[in-house]
Amino acid sequence: MKELAFTSIRQLKEKLSKKEISSKELLKFFINRFIKHDPKLNSAVEIFDEESILSHHKPGGQLDGIPGLIKDNICQKTRITSAGSKILSNYRATYDATSITKLKNEGALLIGRANCDEFAMGSSNETSYYGKVHNPWDLERVPGGSSGGSAAAVAAGLIPWALGSETGGSVRQPAAFCGVVGSKPTYGLISRYGLIAYASSLDQIGVITKTVYDNALVLSIMAGKDEKDSTTLNGSNLDFTKNLDGKIKPGIKIGIIENALNAEGIDNEVASALQNALKELEKLGAKIEKITLPTMDYSAATYFILSRAEAASNLARFDGIRYGYSSSKRDSLSDLYEYTRREGFGDTVRTRILVGNYVLSVGHAEHFYQNAKIVQSMMRQEFNDAFKNCDLLFAPVHPTPAFKFGAFAENKLAMDLQDYFTCSANLTGLPAVSIPCGFTKNNLPIGFQLIGPNLSEDLIFKTAYAYEQSTQLYMRHPNYD
Numbered sequence: 464m465k466e467l468a469f470t471s472i473r474q475l476k477e478k479l480s481k482k483e484i485s486s487k488e489l490l491k492f493f494i495n496r497f498i499k500h501d502p503k504l505n506s507a508v509e510i511f512d513e514e515s516i517l518s519h520h521k522p523g524g525q526l527d528g529i530p531g532l533i534k535d536n537i538c539q540k541t542r543i544t545s546a547g548s549k550i551l552s553n554y555r556a557t558y559d560a561t562s563i564t565k566l567k568n569e570g571a572l573l574i575g576r577a578n579c580d581e582f583a584m585g586s587s588n589e590t591s592y593y594g595k596v597h598n599p600w601d602l603e604r605v606p607g608g609s610s611g612g613s614a615a616a617v618a619a620g621l622i623p624w625a626l627g628s629e630t631g632g633s634v635r636q637p638a639a640f641c642g643v644v645g646s647k648p649t650y651g652l653i654s655r656y657g658l659i660a661y662a663s664s665l666d667q668i669g670v671i672t673k674t675v676y677d678n679a680l681v682l683s684i685m686a687g688k689d690e691k692d693s694t695t696l697n698g699s700n701l702d703f704t705k706n707l708d709g710k711i712k713p714g715i716k717i718g719i720i721e722n723a724l725n726a727e728g729i730d731n732e733v734a735s736a737l738q739n740a741l742k743e744l745e746k747l748g749a750k751i752e753k754i755t756l757p758t759m760d761y762s763a764a765t766y767f768i769l770s771r772a773e774a775a776s777n778l779a780r781f782d783g784i785r786y787g788y789s790s791s792k793r794d795s796l797s798d799l800y801e802y803t804r805r806e807g808f809g810d811t812v813r814t815r816i817l818v819g820n821y822v823l824s825v826g827h828a829e830h831f832y833q834n835a836k837i838v839q840s841m842m843r844q845e846f847n848d849a850f851k852n853c854d855l856l857f858a859p860v861h862p863t864p865a866f867k868f869g870a871f872a873e874n875k876l877a878m879d880l881q882d883y884f885t886c887s888a889n890l891t892g893l894p895a896v897s898i899p900c901g902f903t904k905n906n907l908p909i910g911f912q913l914i915g916p917n918l919s920e921d922l923i924f925k926t927a928y929a930y931e932q933s934t935q936l937y938m939r940h941p942n943y944d
């Protein structure tokens with residue numbers, strides 16, 4: 464039984480179809496994994512009871528009987544959906560997010576809610592109302608964020624797959640910190656209906672799994688047009704698993720973003736793991752091209768402004784009246800608003816709302832918001848130009864392996880600057896996948912990412928799969944029996 468913990472979805476499906484195990488047994492097994500190990504990790508804020516999980520089971524689909532964990536900012540009908548915030552800690556979703564409906568239709572068993580940074584704001588999972596999440600490779604370290612609970616749970620073998628969400632790296636960075644695969648699809652590939660908004664023009668649901676094949680499978684199920692989200696792109700019956708044959712596209716050109724690879728502050732062990740990954744890709748037949756993307760150096764600043772601006776506007780709806788937490792201090796309407804928001808939001812969220820309102824305010828919007836939009840369009844152009852010459856781009860995910868709790872407590876700006884490697888894919892809307900590529904001497908995982916043109920998920924997964932099959936890094940996992 465024990466070995467089931469680190470078994471891929473692909474293999475679990477086989478075991479189920481050969482009747483080596485029943486879906487009920489599998490569900491029990493993973494629920495027990497949480498009971499046993501999650502007190503140390505805090506990766507889930509809630510694991511549902513078996514009966515209620517099974518009550519939504521629709522047998523027969525592509526994920527029939529395969530348990531998964533859902534980030535706590537994606538609505539699951541009748542379940543609390545808090546986005547890791549006190550202000551929504553009593554909010555029960557009245558509908559399923561489109562991605563949830565699709566997963567349920569394929570037979571998935573959704574077993575709980577993954578812990579995350581409050582409103583998905585953070586890179587370390589230290590801002591959740593439900594407490595911090597621990598990295599399964601080293602409990603003194605962060606799992607990354609904001610989808611840290613999702614990544615930690617998959618890495619520790621508590622669940623075969625989990626959903627996260629990205630606005631500026633929140634799936635890829637925790638995936639890299641925890642040694643698992645994390646995908647951020649093309650903007651519009653997955654419906655945002657039922658995803659609690661942070662910065663709507665950047666938000667996308669992503670997938671965290673142990674293997675590339677599994678990731679491609681879960682993503683394919685969720686992809687496609689949704690009339691409930693007008694920003695979704697056309698396309699149906701996508702299957703990103705179909706070209707995963709262990710070979711890379713003949714003659715593929717991979718651009719290495721030199722200004723990212725040579726950026727200040729890259730840890731030596733990360734740098735050498737990235738070099739090894741490049742060598743491996745070359746060995747598989749890839750042609751490596753050096754390129755520079757100057758606008759990328761402004762990505763963290765641009766992301767900082769745009770994400771805060773949109774957050775300020777999106778989070779205006781939490782007023783203590785319509786839903787969620789409501790303060791008891793309500794002598795006047797403005798008191799009710801003020802105290803609800805003061806008591807209901809944590810520090811990071813309040814700070815971001817303030818910054819967002821500032822960059823949008825009369826007299827400042829031209830300097831901040833409008834300039835950031837200009838840089839964003841230049842960045843889109845620059846990336847699109849790069850793809851005239853390269854099929855995919857290669858970049859670090861994070862300059863260092865997982866850091867210790869509190870590492871950035873005195874310097875929040877330094878933490879924000881680390882979004883540099885990831886947030887350009889969000890600003891440009893491009894798809895990107897983070898893949899494990901090695902470990903430090905202290906046994907901490909390291910990842911790299913492949914970024915592709917719009918809707919190139921097929922090619923990214925194909926390349927990542929070939930790399931993964933030749934390195935077999937997914938065989939290594941932390942010790943949670």
Ligand code: GLN
Pocket residue numbers: 583584585586608609628629630631632633634661770882
């Ligand atoms: N570090 C980013 C932030 O704090 C991550 C956000 C995200 O992708 N949800 O905004």
